[in-house]
Amino acid sequence: MSRRLLAALAAALLLLLGTTTAAQADPNDISITLPGGSFGEDRTPLLTGTGDPLYPVHVLVNGVEATAVTPATDGTWSFQLVDPLPQGEQAEIRAQVRDNFDEVIAEAVTYYYVLPPVVPLVITEPSSGQKISGHFDLRATATDQGATYRIYVDGQPIDASIGFEDLGSLLAFVDLEDFADGPHQLQLRGKDAWGRQLASQVVDVVGDSTGPPKPVITSPAAHEVVTSHHVVISGTAVPGQELSVVGWESGEPACEQKTVVADADGRWSCDLLARSIDYLDGKRIEVHLTAWSYDEIGNRSNADMVPFILDLRATAPTPTDPAVPAPADPAAAVPAAAAAPELANTGPTTGPGLAVALLLIAAGLALTTFSRRLPQH
DSSP states (O other), rough: OOOOHHHHHHHHHHHHHHHHHHHTTTOOOOOOOTHHHHSSSSSSOEEEEOOOSOOOOEEEEEEEEEEOOOOOTTTTTEEEOOOOOOOEEEEEEEEEOTTTTOOOOEEEEEEEEOOOOOOOOOESSSSSEEESSSSEEEEEEOOTOOOEEEEEEETTOOOOOOEEEETTTEEEEESSSSSSSSEEEEEEEEOOOSSOEEEOEEEEEEEEOOOOOOOOEESSSSSEEESSOOOOEEEESSSTTTEEEEETTOOOOOOOOOOEOTTTSSSEEEOOOOHHHHTTOOOOEEEEEEEEEETTTTOOOOOEEEEEEOOOOOOOOOSOOOOOOOOOOOOHHHHOOOOOOOOOOOSSSSSSSHHHHHHHHHHHHHHHHHHHSSSSO
């Protein structure tokens, strides 16, 4: 017998033995695998597995049969899904072996999650060409709350507080101390919950960190003493700019009005808080007012500070009625006794002349005594 004939017989014998071995495989020995893993973006993944070549493998997706495939002689089988699986959902995939009565005699089950589509990040604020300071808010459309995000300025990452304003909007508070004036580029980057890269569009902005001129408090004047219970604070600033007027020590708003804005002529005014007036009633105290303004992008000016005296102590009223004259002394109202006439000394001090003089003096004294006893009217 030739060598070629022997080789042919040996090959036929090996083929027969291999077929017999496969045919004698246990129909319960069935498996199904996903070469790409249990999740991915592939909506038509390749399914592979093992089974008995004598029994077809029925492949079911979410309970619906997709195909029936016969394993190869080595017991392996594969099937590429045709109908795309829905994104963001988990699919149940079964491989079944059935008998002649269509009863399931063996089964393998696996699950595959199709990742949701990558939602693009879009910066909505600031807009392209917008002027911003070093302190600004950044907003973007985003829905993946399991993702991580980072803001990049001119290609460099910065630290910023980032969170979801609502289910579809991302909000970041940016606070840059050294933000140069001039052109800059903003971008939002990150990774979603599945590790996929995220990147927004690049937004070109213009940096402006220069504050406006400081406002001036013109009333009350420095060290002025104010005694009114209605104190009007006024001054000048750049027209249209909003101001903050606060107490120097407390930092609390000093104005009754919630918003103070300079008018078209650059003048502004507000009323000192009524509750402050009530609290200081009856007191004398030095008040320190501070005012600063903001431009349209939030840059803050230097502050102007004015101290004044608020004196709300109660003052005793000054009498306006004329003084009542003191009562007169009754004795002062009695007319003085008439002076005794001067008598000429022309004769001796004795004799009839002296007698007449003594008589006249006695009569004068009697008249004075009588007049003092008269009732006073």
